[in-house]
Amino acid sequence: MFTTRPTLQGTFGMVSSTHWLASGCAMAVLEDGGNAFDAAVAAGFVLHVVEPHLNGPAGELPALVAPADGAVRVLCGQGVAPAGATIAHYRSLGLDLVPGTGPLAAAVPGAFDAWMLLLRDHGTKPLADVLKYAIGYAEQGHAPVERVGGTVETVRELFETEWTSSAAVYLPDGEPPRPGRLFRNPALAATWKRLLAEVAGAGGREAEIDAAREVWRTGFVAEALLRQSARPTLDTSGRRHTGTLTAADLAAWSATWERPATYDWNGWTVCKAGPWSQGPVLLQQLALLPPELPPYASADYVHLLVEGCKLAMADREAWYGDAADVPLDALLSAPYNDGRRALIGEAASYELRPGGPGGRTPRLSRYALGLASAESGYEALGVGEPTVAKSPLSPVPGEPARPGRAGADGEPTVSGDGSTRGDTCHLDVVDRWGNMISATPSGGWLQSNPVVPELGFPLGTRLQMTWLDERLPNSLTPGRRPRTTLSPSLALREGVPVLAFGTPGGDQQDQWQTHFFLAVALRGPIRGGLDLQGAIDAPNWHNDSFPGSFFPRGMRPGALTVESRTDPAVVGELRRRGHDVLVGEAWSEGRLSAVARDPETGLLSAAANPRGMQGYAAGR
Template sequence: MFTTRPTLQGTFGMVSSTHWLASQSAMAVLEDGGNAYDAAVAGAFVLHVVEPHLNGPAGEVPILLAPAGGEARVLCGQGVAPAGATVAHYRGLGLDLVPGTGPLAAAVPGAFDAWMLLLRDHGTKSPADVLKYAIGYAEHGHAPVDNVGATVETVRELFETEWTSSAEVYLPGGKAPRTGELLRNPALAATWKRLLAEVARAGDREAQIEAAREVWRTGFIAEALIRQASRPTLDTSGERHTGTLTGDDLAAWSASYEAPATYDWNGWTVCKAGPWSQGPVLLQQLALLPPELPAYGSADYVHLLVEGCKLAMADREAWYGDAAEVPLEALLSDAYNAERRTLVGERASYELRPGSPGGRAPRLSRYARVEAAVERAGDAAGAGEPTVAMSATAPVPGEPTAA
């Protein structure tokens, strides 16, 4: 196959990310004597600035790491649900589903703590060393990619009426960000500057990192998060609700290490984060592959991969979750997937078909709707497509349509 992308090689170091400014910043860290972990943390915080439509410091992050001479590990940066986010609480509000947006949908934010923990345990740089790049682009601006402005336009009304502080940043002068025009985020730059000022007197590098984690959990950042969560805000229910996130939730949670989920395939051990990340879906897709694959890129090859993906996703819908143990060993076993593989026929399936690992009956949410394939004259697009966790009233007011 031909490509316009050259093969890249190096003897010093190499960085890859989804945005050139993040890669550039991470490479600068390496050139300044930092290690791969320092570079990863610096690049991540730049991504929060330049790809705000995709991620942020109050989001979540599953991190896979393989220290030199050590075993592969997972750093879980996925926060838990607040203690008050109970079934009874949501039903008491007249809700059958957790709204897809707004403060009721918020988990304890995990990304910042995870990146700081990675820096503390495996890096060599201080918080100021890794945050300076993000501060620079937030304060002085960067040229946004097209999708930033396009995404902001899809939520313009929501920003202008509900998330007014976001409108101040992403709709300056009432205009969405445009390619070629500098986009600034002075509020984020000021937040990181204040954090660094507060931790500067903490002592050595590790003490500063621990102080930064504490500021996030109990300091001025935590206070701002709680204020926002307690503000009634329109969500996908079409009503305004306050969130359940409290100071106790923030103070009690921290990122943690765990063993990865693994699958041995074609001489390689493939590692993913646990079922809380839905990462093992990829491992099951590998387990579903037959010993002999069709020619790469052929129609049969694509068909096999797509149908296997559907089967693994169906098992995700039935078996993944946080409230009970996930039967991961059975889901990745050779015998189970050999049986599942027989479901791949010559035609594409339009059914959601979870399996029964260990003989247990699959359990799907009552909101999982499986439609039989329907032939539509002149319009077969979407016929029989499985739709998961979709309420009968969707789309609902306040629902962002951004992908």
């Protein structure tokens, strides 16, 4: 099939990411003798600089890590809710939802510590060697992509009137960053230079990294973060609030290593983060597939995947979260998914239908049920017992009437108040020794909170994904992680890591990744390797038939967005089956990246998304 670019192949190292500068810097680290994990850390800090509307140091980082000589592990850089972030506190402020911006939405920052843990435990380079690229771009400048300036322009009034520390960085001389003009963030460069100065001489590579983690938790970085959290800040509620973050919260938390959730399908083992993320949604979509699949890209095929996704996402809403004991084994079991698969009929479903694994009763937020009633004809009879009638789609307040919740190519949809959906970065690296990583850094973006003046970056807003309802798996709970949409992927063949992939896109991540993975797994190879670029370039789609994870938590039952490159006959048949199909732009769905390794030959490959005109792969 036609592809926009070749699938790169080589034997030395391969990188793919959502920004060419991050990919280039990761490759430079490999050329300098570093391994895949050194390269990923360097690229991650560059992404903080060049995609500040999509991620930042005070955001989050989940990653799938596969050392050449060890088992696949999950790196959890998702911070928890502070001790003072109780439902009672937010309710006392008159809130029904956690705001989409501001310090009340801030979890304990997780990205920085996770990158440090990765570098310490699996990297080989000193901290200064991997930070120098980000320092250089922040201090000397880089040519920003259009979306940075577009995001700043959207929130210009907020920055100029309320978040003036953000205006100082992103509206210098009153103008947002523009392509073709160097953009600098000297405060961020100064932060990393001061950090390096304070940890120099700590006693070796690992000691310096641990000292940097301590500076972040208890030193000048922590002090500045706490001052910012205590400043009254205008958020999406239309009022000014202070946050709940304390010195004890920062000092007590650190990133962790965990076992992945896995599912075996058709000779592959797919690895994801656990149900504190939405990652197992991809695994359940595979579990819902019948033994024989319809022809690839046919109407039957798309319908099957869309309806399976709806069921898996309904289970996400009812069961996933760090505040509960998630019955994941049951949710991925064959008997359970055989029963769920029987719910997929010839017509599109407009229902939110969580299941009851092991006879358990599903639990849904009262807000989600009320939203379903208001937007979709639901009558909330009780938790987990909605009845549903088909009805025309109606827009969620503050959102466009038809397009999906996120920007079509995975870039954020940003409102003037800073509320954001679908924003993230992604990177994958594999090296000549067989080390492999898939990482999805996000959060702490420029529109989430005011820039901390002393640091050059803002706090995050991941708590907006929790519910202010008691006893739900994703209830706001001190010391627990908010369920995140961030969802890197890694796949094995016969127990050996072969493929790392992922995408930005909020709730769409595990929709687009499922389509990509099946395209790789079902279609023939190219030049003796996996056809990564063909799978990325193939027309993609997503649905919105479940409560969104981002403020204001909207949903559109029956809505299906497809790229205009989709066969018109397929579109017509999907509409005949009842899908409310929106035909989007030709290249509008997803920002996938991927790398692969053939364990028999050592051949490495990589591909990157052409949508958005900034993702690139590099390698040799």
